Amino acid sequence: MSKESSVIAEQTLNVPLSEKSGGERTETLWTTSPDGSVKLRIDPSCSQSPITVHQMFLECVDRYGALDAMSSKRGGVWERVTYLEYYKLCRRAAKSFLKLGLGRFHSVGILGFNSPEWFISAVGTVFAGGITTGIYTTNSPEACHYVASDCQADIIVVENPKQLEKITQIWEKLPHLKAVVQYKGSLQEKQAHVYTWEEFMELGKDITDAHLDDIISAQKPNQCCVLIYTSGTTGIPKGVMLSHDNITWTAAHASRAGDMTPAEIQQETIVSYLPLSHIAGQIFDLWTGLKWGEHVYFADPGALKGTLVDTLREAQPTALMGVPRVWEKIMEQIKDVSAQAGLLRRKMLSWAMAVSLESNRSPPRNGDPKPFLPTLADFLVLSKIRRALGLSRCQKHFSGAAPVTTETLEFFLGLNITLYEAYGMSETSGPHCMSGPDTQRFQSCGKAVPGCQVKLVNKDADGNGEICFWGRTVFMGYLHMEDKTKEVFDDEGCLHSGDLGKMDADGFLQVTGRIKELLITAGGENVPPVLIEDAVKRQLAIVSTAVLIGDRRKFLSMLLTLKSTVDPDTSEPTDNLTQEAIRFCQDTGSKATTVSDIVGQKDQAVYRAIQGGIDKVNREAASNAQRIQKWIILAKDFSISGGEMGPTMKLKRQAILEKYKKEVDSFYKV
Incomplete structure (x- = not known):
């Protein structure tokens, strides 16, 4: 840390906000109270004056007021809203929230898929002095109750009757809840304190501009305005x-590190489809859009069920954010289409991707012309694939929220698409480290955003240590959780991530695992599961997910799922293998076309091939303790609805261990 940073960091972290004589509050680097304020970690190298959300929006309107801000499809037609109109709608929503009784530093919960109403509710809440709180659409009524109760939601905005029903079931257990607003469709029955979006937007007509402006002017940059609830993969x-x-x-700064462009130079076009309750979608789609005047297209609610590409083709985004599973699904779709193509087309694609991959792994130096063969391959083959995906205008492709596999990175390099990895967490407002066109290194999540810092602590002999963050991305604290907040900060004010990583001499960071996921065998050896899992997936094209088992066990074992098609209506994995998986089976001499063909009949050809792939992984293991001794194929792939994945499709390891306890225990029976 710089000298100036250290001075700022030298605050007493083991006491919350306290009272000075005369009742004046003193600010520390963290708080757990919704009405608390904190001391900002301002680095002189990037010392933008602190501003509020409203101030940022005013700057946006001044610069980009006439530009399109949002486009959403209604009745098959794209409807557009300018930034000036957007601002006015947010003020109307703020007045209506105040009319419904939203208290200062109380929350508005938002439960629904991405839409203009989601954005307007979020910003309107902040204008009204409340705290925007997203609720995952996949939450059960009980999970909704936990969030709404914990954040003391005065109002909940829901998408449709299905989400309204969840809140109706728990309303009597939410003493703070004053009203619910449904933003799509008509109400199936009239209920007290339940409003349609149209009714809601008219409620605040008698709230004066002066009253709203007084509330806005009282807001401070170091006060809370957004709550992001963790998915609960490692606890409540x-x-x-x-x-x-x-x-x-x-x-402002993380997006610029990723080379997002202000609208006066080029208006960025993005597609909003990732859950806005998660920080990745919210910071990329909503808040960065306000800063730089981006044009946001809202995808269909079935985006992750297969309709995303349709929106991409219409919107033609210039930048796209995806979690690794989204990129993997696109990869699998391309492989499936290719597998059904004729021999000549398959050969052409294979040639073009090989040429592109080789070229992108060693790109020409600045000023050197691009070699002829990669240019030809792109013109003849790869550009057509990107056009079919709706990515022909896309200049920046980001991946975040979880580590992306080497296979995925190399596949997209073969399509002449570089995936720029971003790394951070909810507790760092999303990206703390960014890759971009000018800051990119293979299998690295880039460098710390200018003005932010990263340090590694407790490093091992290979240079792996726990990743710690410092800077203005770092959150205020966990709501009402003082002990949990104290656990993650050290005496310098650095946030301990719980992730393991290593950093090269140029400052590029690579995430190598998670401390809580680190397996410690009965013999005391530390084993990072992700590296071994990725190695298995690289060897075996039929494997969808690999989960390594072995914590406090005598040896390592593994749960495997196979690549299968997904039901477009339910997003549930089916029994049918993907074309890529079928081709794998054919190469082994098997005629299997379904998962049950393999698992139910214990298809010997496929089982031998999988064992052969695991044998190859074992031969490259760092030690005998890191070799996989036993494995099993599960009858169904993992999914969000199955409980094995979180809302951003990240593995919920503890839930998997509990759900498949019988299978895991069978590995270790004497």
């Missing part, structure tokens, strides 16, 4: 408190 969900400065500073 925690409410991550983000300040105005967390949001406005990250929107």
